[in-house]
Amino acid sequence: MATEKPLEAVLVVVGVLIAGDLVTALLITGSLQFADVGGLVKNGLMRGLVIGLAGVGLSMTYSILNFANFSHGDYITLGAFTGWGVTYLLAGLGEADWTNLILVGAGGGVFGAQLGISITGTTLAVILGLVVAAVATAAAALAVDRAIYKSMRDAGGIPLLITSVGVAFALRYVIALVFGESVRGTTSPDIPSFALPAIDGTVGINAHDLVVLVTGVALMLGVHLLLQRTKLGKAMRAMADNEDLARITGIPTERVVTWTWVLGGGLTGVAGYLLVLWRETLHFRIGWVLLLLVFAAVILGGIGSIYGAIFGGVIIGLTLSLSQIWIPTDFARASAFVIMIVILLVRPQGLFAGRATA
Amino acid sequence: MNLLGISDLDAGYGDLQILEDVDMTVDEGEYVAIVGPNGAGKSTVMRTVFGIATYMDGTVIFAGEDISALAPERVIHKGLGYVPQDDNVFSSLSVRENLEMGAYILDEVPESALREVFDRFPILEERDDQRAGTLSGGQQQMLAMGRALMLDPDLLLLDEPSAGLAPDLVDEMFEKIDEINESGTAILMVEQNAKEALRRCDRGYVLVQGQNRYEGPGKELLDDEQIRQDFLGG
Structure with a gap:
């Protein structure tokens, strides 16, 4: 058996070794605490949800337009800045100059920590920020499509991809120009949290972790219901399957494309906002830095599959986190790509390819 | 009046012209077959009617309305159905x-x-x-x-409905098509299985190199010595 599938055999051995090492460290030598592993799992899950949410948007435009959109990362950044601008404005209105606020404290005018921003302290500011992140990013994604991508859609995937790299740079530096290049902290230092018992210690979970979890899961569930139950969702799946047939059937494909950008852009904007809420800092490269991980998640899940993007995101997030048990943090990103390569070696089409695409 | 009237139709893909001055009609409830050698442009006729191929010149009239350059997603509104190959x-x-x-x-x-x-x-x-x-x-x-x-639909376009089917299914498929036609739907069918198609249809067209070559009741085409030898394999 081992000779028939040498790759699988090696992977199983590696998996057993890793699991064995984990068990030894946790139970026998005690060099690793359950609470620490729990903390890493939590962090991995949070980051995975954000990557998955952004991945759903990327996967949607890929499957319906056959377009690997490299400007997607900067849509994440755009969502973060527009959303947080509104959050700052609402949280700090009357305390600081409104232009400083809406520019998310560009030039060091105001600081998120002073404004005391948190889901419990400034609930409305955070919720409205989230909504604005979705709306602004959807509008921007649609505007970019109308202005640039639409006219060249028939030229094929490669010209679109290359153009999107240009759009990514343009968007990124427009954001830097407007909002500044500085890294800033965004949230209040004291966010309500509780300790989840974990055998030999506790795992701290704060209110913002819960916001990421609830929003992420709710939106993914929403996308699932949309795709499976609504006429628009079915039309999107139909168009992803076979565009010519969709047109013959009378599906207004241009309207479906519009909705694809709106939904994909909206989810991506929310992902950007949540990313900042979770990591508590913001700068103009956050989306670009995340983009390769989002691509990795989408590809290992099976590009074009919504469910693949979600699972891929969680797998990538957990890998990033848990690999830190064995390797230095700086190499964590590499481990995420190793996992992607390994999964593609075993299943070249990705985990969910050909299933329930949209 | 014809349900579908195609006249002097030129069409193809991009700059490549496939059809030249094609004329074709289908009456209400009629069963019409298009046969001919590979690459004759049989499927292109259907793809042009449905707006997927590139329309170049000529007219396509359906139920009295010019649908020559209509976008694919609009054609279905007019009462045509299409099953690609x-x-x-x-x-x-x-x-x-x-x-x-x-x-x-x-x-x-x-x-x-x-x-x-x-x-x-x-x-x-x-x-x-x-x-x-x-x-x-x-x-x-x-x-x-x-x-x-x-x-x-008033007219159903079928592109090679028997292609790739197991032999026992081919008969069943043709019978289903007969039934659909008997219930009042006009049929325009492209078929590789020319003999079977001409035997069952009301009228047939033989398309060669993008042009009309012969036209007539299916059985007459089937009995024509010249057509048999050139296109139906003897």
């Missing part, structure tokens, strides 16, 4: 969802039409939850026809 189902959608897509332009899926399709193709009802991509070739062909029948 390949990739004619949405493979990741379920059987029922495929049929629902057939009635996409209506606000609600008409239960009576769904019932009729299920009665015509009982296998589709048995498998209504199954993903279309997992159906056999014959079942996919039935699903594609069922989808096209959801709007009860």
